[in-house]
Amino acid sequence: MSESDGQSTPQDTREVIMEATFRALSKHGYKDLRVRDIGEEMDMSRQVIHYHFDGKYDLISSFLEYIIDQYEGSVEVDDETDPRTELDVRIDRCLFGPEFDDFSHWDRMKVYHELYAYAQNDAEHRALFNEHYDRLRESISTVIEDGIEQGAFRDVDADLMGQLITDVIHAARGRRIALGHEDAPDEAKRAVNDFILDSLYPPQ
Template sequence: MVRYKKSEEKRKQILSAAFQALSEHGYDSVTLQTIADYAKVSKGVVHYYFDNKEAVLIELLQWLTGKISAKEQAAVAEQQTAEGKLVAYIESAFAGPAQNRSFYRVYLDFLARASRIPVYREINQRFYDSCAAISTEVLTLGQQEGIFSKKLTPDTTAPLIRAVIDGCLIQWLMSGDDELHAAFKDSCHAAVMKLLRS
């Protein structure tokens, strides 16, 4: 049991290192040696856990999107009202300048390849399915509470909510200004509320 725990910790150490390396250098520049250097282990240790760079990156994308999904779901579950759930969802997505910068630098690299690499597309689809489930929960509860438009359907509205969130975060990232993070979060909330009340 102790051996299993240590091996899982080592895997997480390597994945964390891969995330940091990708965030700082980009997908194309990162090698197994880069990941090993960031993890402060030998390349052989990385090879022990992963067959190649692609295997590390596939597991990294699963790990990253899984962590974010779980965090967002937990934040939303703590709230009782549609507006509270929406605020919690957006607050969770807008984790902070440093966290959002690191994540979106890596995530955009993956998205650029998702249309050509089926496994990335499948992992990303699972992430967006989770996002859609949260958005559907917010929408349907808000419709029951009478604060969101009854004309809206989850199939068309749920993807738009995440599109607004991701769009605002990408626009913030491109601004290069950490001080605008809160303003983009507020604009995101206002835009989603306008969408849901239309």
């Protein structure tokens, strides 16, 4: 709400619609989701959805960008953070998620991965997921490159190492969601620490 006039701003309205979309997707799944279902999760009129979006597909595309932004914008490190600590922060955020007021990280990841599965037949949504994957991989690779330049890490292929870590993250999240292996994120973190991150240090 705007502090000056008590009216909803466009950003407020968008967030209300996005969170309502999340709740509706959690209940109905993507295949059976209707705009009406999203409207039932809002205190606002359903017409506000039609005002802002050209139907279900347009809304889901915006929702994908919204949920991706929640994760990409949630990693904060200062300039003094050493490369290993920054890698730990970034990997932990991907595996264990940020804190949310409503619904857990895994509630949100369940919706994310359902849309991820449908993206194989949807070029536009697949492009969004590819962009997210590339940014995640690049953020990890950049930290590794910085560590190499600082002499903290040995000389390795930072891009390939970043891709490996990103793939482990995706595999662990998929195993947790699809197979119900609740220990998958913790096991993945231990494996990344023991077999990948520890290998970055120069031999003594």
